[in-house]
Amino acid sequence: MDFNDTPEEAKFRAEARAFLAANAEPKGRARPVLRGGLDVEAVKRCKSWQAKKADAGFAGITWPKRFGGREASAIFHVIYLQEEDNYAVPRGLFEIGLGMCIPTMMAYADGEQLDRYVRPALRGEEVWCQLFSEPAGGSDLAALRTRAERDGDDWIINGQKIWTSGAHLSDFGIIVVRTDPNVPKHEGLTFFFLDMKSPGIEIRPIHQMSGASHFNEVFFTDVRVPDAQRLGAVGQGWKVSLTTLMNERLAVGEVHRPDVEDLVELARSLVVDGASAIRNAAVRERIAEWYARTQGLTFTRFRTMTALSRGQTPGPENSIHKLVNASKLQDIASYGLDLMGAAGLVMDDDLALYYAMFQQALLSSPSGRIAGGSDEILRNIIAERVLGLPADIRVDKNKPFNQVPTGPR
Amino acid sequence: MNFDFSDELKQLRDLARRFLAEHSSPSVVRSVLEGRDTYAADLWRAMAEMGWLGAAIPEQYGGAGLGYEGLCVLAEEIGRALAPVPFASSAYLASEAILLAGSETQKGRLLPMFADGSTIGCFALAEGSGNPHSGAVHARCVGGRLTGSKWPVTDGSIADLAVVVARDEAGEIALYVADLTASNVSRRSLSTVDPSRDHARIDFAGADVERLSGEAGWPMVLRLLERAAVLMAFEQVGGADASLEMARNYALERYAFGRPIGSFQAIKHKLADVYVATELARSNAFYGAWALSADAAELSLAAATARVSAIEAFHLASKENIQTHGGIGFTWDTDCHLYYRRSKQLALTLGSAPWWKDRLVQLLEMRNAG
Numbered sequence: 022m023d024f025n026d027t028p029e030e031a032k033f034r035a036e037a038r039a040f041l042a043a044n045a046e047p048k049g050r051a052r053p054v055l056r057g058g059l060d061v062e063a064v065k066r067c068k069s070w071q072a073k074k075a076d077a078g079f080a081g082i083t084w085p086k087r088f089g090g091r092e093a094s095a096i097f098h099v100i101y102l103q104e105e106d107n108y109a110v111p112r113g114l115f116e117i118g119l120g121m122c123i124p125t126m127m128a129y130a131d132g133e134q135l136d137r138y139v140r141p142a143l144r145g146e147e148v149w150c151q152l153f154s155e156p157a158g159g160s161d162l163a164a165l166r167t168r169a170e171r172d173g174d175d176w177i178i179n180g181q182k183i184w185t186s187g188a189h190l191s192d193f194g195i196i197v198v199r200t201d202p203n204v205p206k207h208e209g210l211t212f213f214f215l216d217m218k219s220p221g222i223e224i225r226p227i228h229q230m231s232g233a234s235h236f237n238e239v240f241f242t243d244v245r246v247p248d249a250q251r252l253g254a255v256g257q258g259w260k261v262s263l264t265t266l267m268n269e270r271l272a273v274g275e276v277h278r279p280d281v282e283d284l285v286e287l288a289r290s291l292v293v294d295g296a297s298a299i300r301n302a303a304v305r306e307r308i309a310e311w312y313a314r315t316q317g318l319t320f321t322r323f324r325t326m327t328a329l330s331r332g333q334t335p336g337p338e339n340s341i342h343k344l345v346n347a348s349k350l351q352d353i354a355s356y357g358l359d360l361m362g363a364a365g366l367v368m369d370d371d372l373a374l375y376y377a378m379f380q381q382a383l384l385s386s387p388s389g390r391i392a393g394g395s396d397e398i399l400r401n402i403i404a405e406r407v408l409g410l411p412a413d414i415r416v417d418k419n420k421p422f423n424q425v426p427t428g429p430r
Numbered sequence: 431m432n433f434d435f436s437d438e439l440k441q442l443r444d445l446a447r448r449f450l451a452e453h454s455s456p457s458v459v460r461s462v463l464e465g466r467d468t469y470a471a472d473l474w475r476a477m478a479e480m481g482w483l484g485a486a487i488p489e490q491y492g493g494a495g496l497g498y499e500g501l502c503v504l505a506e507e508i509g510r511a512l513a514p515v516p517f518a519s520s521a522y523l524a525s526e527a528i529l530l531a532g533s534e535t536q537k538g539r540l541l542p543m544f545a546d547g548s549t550i551g552c553f554a555l556a557e558g559s560g561n562p563h564s565g566a567v568h569a570r571c572v573g574g575r576l577t578g579s580k581w582p583v584t585d586g587s588i589a590d591l592a593v594v595v596a597r598d599e600a601g602e603i604a605l606y607v608a609d610l611t612a613s614n615v616s617r618r619s620l621s622t623v624d625p626s627r628d629h630a631r632i633d634f635a636g637a638d639v640e641r642l643s644g645e646a647g648w649p650m651v652l653r654l655l656e657r658a659a660v661l662m663a664f665e666q667v668g669g670a671d672a673s674l675e676m677a678r679n680y681a682l683e684r685y686a687f688g689r690p691i692g693s694f695q696a697i698k699h700k701l702a703d704v705y706v707a708t709e710l711a712r713s714n715a716f717y718g719a720w721a722l723s724a725d726a727a728e729l730s731l732a733a734a735t736a737r738v739s740a741i742e743a744f745h746l747a748s749k750e751n752i753q754t755h756g757g758i759g760f761t762w763d764t765d766c767h768l769y770y771r772r773s774k775q776l777a778l779t780l781g782s783a784p785w786w787k788d789r790l791v792q793l794l795e796m797r798n799a800g
């Protein structure tokens with residue numbers, strides 16, 4: 022057992038370090054980079070960083086060389102991310118496009134399309150979004166209702182998507198729509214990619230509970246999409262969607278703040294019952310529990326890396342990361358505020374401790390437990406795909422979609 | 431990155447799993463639980479023959495020299511099978527104490543006896559209620575004679591030798607080897623929440639003992655506890671895994687409301703949570719295994735972390751296994767309670783969760799200060 026890289030991995034790590042040291046600012050712990058909405062300046066920074074990274078060969082590490090990738094195994098991607106995590110690089114614009122949309126394109130688009138779209142995406146010149154969720158279809162994605170009807174060489178799309186992260190910043194999107202409501206829900210779906218500037222698309226930002234606006238409602242009114250932009254066969258949209266969602270799984274654990282170390286710092290600086298909070302037995306127990314959970318995830322990731330490094334592919338057991346992290350973040354944020362007492366309410370920059378990091382996390386952390394598979398869906402995945410327990414009973418299973426009961430939304 | 435056991439050790443694990451499934455079956459565990467045996471002596475002899483008892487003891491002292499990773503692999507399987515043998519007492523605690531604190535002569539004389547199973551060792555620290563604390567050690571050795579009461583001592587009535595934590599004439603903490611069959615030693619078996627493992631009260635009334643002549647003091651006791659905590663974490667992970675498997679199998683086979691209970695989300699999600707806790711504990715135990723075998727500076731914190739996770743995982747897994755079984759899970763004849771009992775036994779020896787959590791934060795504070 023060791024934590025050493027193979028010679029090849031070590032060589033790559035050294036290259037990545039050299040690239041980052043020459044091109045990025047090391048990340049201090051002092052002022053964490055918090056994820057909010059992206060303004061025009063932030064978008065520019067993201068794009069120029071992505072271009073630099075792609076030109077140096079650190080984007081699309083697992084992708085074919087013909088698209089500017091390295092054709093390297095997933096372990097190298099993870100190594101790069103580990104190193105990048107030590108630097109304050111601009112993030113938040115390309116994760117969905119490069120992590121989910123383009124890999125789906127690579128599985129289904131034709132050669133000419135790939136020549137057209139992959140490189141600009143890799144260099145950050147074009148941004149992609151994922152148009153899956155709808156008011157009537159989130160966890161139950163296949164219950165979506167946005168329609169597409171054939172019209173000669175085109176399809177005409179009508180309906181609404183929702184929660185589309187970055188739609189307002191995107192050039193292209195991947196979309197799954199219903200092309201046949203007369204068959205059971207999974208059988209009537211078809212998958213396309215489309216130009217977000219197409220006539221008939223209207224994007225309205227959604228005001229999040231955290232105050233930011235990172236995701237959107239996207240309305241489709243007679244939007245024309247050429248049949249050539251269909252990915253997979255008509256009626257095979259569910260299968261294509263699964264390709265996209267599979268890629269969600271390797272999302273490598275980003276470090277969220279406040280973390281348990283922040284909580285230790287906070288507890289040292291606060292006084293509870295006349296003594297430093299860190300001396301309080303109840304506080305110590307909570308810190309120890311979160312520390313053990315944090316370390317448990319870190320070393321679970323190391324076990325995954327070991328498997329990757331032996332050429333295995335990541336499976337459903339990777340659901341553990343988001344499931345544990347999302348609640349931990351929410352709980353640490355909330356507990357930190359408890360320790361502050363009434364002052365925990367205050368978010369003014371000059372008064373709030375740690376730049377209001379705990380308060381901001383309180384308000385943004387609920388999203389982590391919902392986005393990309395809710396806690397409940399992840400528990401289902403672990404129960405069904407890892408432990409082999411039966412799938413949920415589905416009352417809509419063999420019914421034509423247009424006869425499935427729905428709620429008022 | 432090679433954060434996994436070697437193929438040879440995985441083979442050892444598979445072999446141990448098969449062997450223990452047969453030789454440490456629930457009926458073997460029950461024969462101790464129900465008082466027909468004090469421990470599984472046949473199993474113990476077989477383990478000695480296979481070299482398990484001396485897995486981490488260097489070959490020069492009669493051990494198998496498999497190293498600590500080898501011992502970890504075995505510990506997981508022993509925990510999975512709830513093996514009713516004094517493995518932890520003899521191999522993680524008594525042998526380790528002699529390795530760490532014994533002189534060359536003491537090692538040469540005592541370790542081969544532990545490695546071949548002819549002598550069973552135990553570790554006597556507690557003197558009644560409370561978690562490990564130097565101030566709670568009152569046993570005292572004056573002129574080579576030990577006086578004091580130790581309880582509970584795991585495997586205390588079946589062991590031949592005990593490594594006893596006591597004060598010397600100067601009042602300093604030291605480790606002593608006591609022959610438990612000698613005069614002026616009296617022992618009484620205790621009834622406990624886990625009768626599948628022996629526990630005793632041992633009274634020393636001026637018993638002849640031998641001081642381990644190497645390093646002494648309370649830090650040595652902590653080092654011992656730490657090393658044992660990593661190994662015990664593997665037992666706990668094995669036990670948690672076995673509890674989860676038992677619950678999962680039952681959830682597939684038991685029907686209610688016309689469907690397997692494993693199709694109800696309340697059961698699915700419960701078992702998913704058990705899986706998560708067990709995997710986190712396993713990962714932390716892996717790190718402990720690495721730190722132990724590399725004798726790394728991170729060992730103290732790694733051990734505390736592994737122990738905190740392992741206690742939580744086995745407790746959760748064993749109690750939810752009973753819950754998943756419903757009424758039958760509460761019966762004597764169903765094996766659920768064997769895991770539930772063992773999870774508490776393992777959680778309470780070596781210091782319980784609140785003590786280790788406090789220690790973990792102490793170590794974090796020290797690390798951050800240093």
Ligand SMILES: Cc1cc2nc3c(=O)[nH]c(=O)nc-3n(C[C@H](O)[C@H](O)[C@H](O)COP(=O)(O)OP(=O)(O)OC[C@H]3O[C@@H](n4cnc5c(N)ncnc54)[C@H](O)[C@@H]3O)c2cc1C
Pocket residue numbers: 117150151152153154155156158159160161183184185186187236388389391392393394395396397398401413695
């Ligand atoms: C910050 C953020 C960004 C997002 N970005 C995107 C994006 O870019 N593109 C996109 O397509 N979508 C995006 N989403 C949408 C996200 O995928 C959905 O919100 C998510 O799948 C849940 O769907 P829903 O909101 O409809 O909730 P619902 O599915 O209605 O869930 C409501 C509650 O019911 C529970 N529930 C549902 N089904 C089950 C079940 N079978 N068993 C047990 N409980 C169940 C859920 O766990 C949840 O607690 C984003 C969401 C967020 C919060």
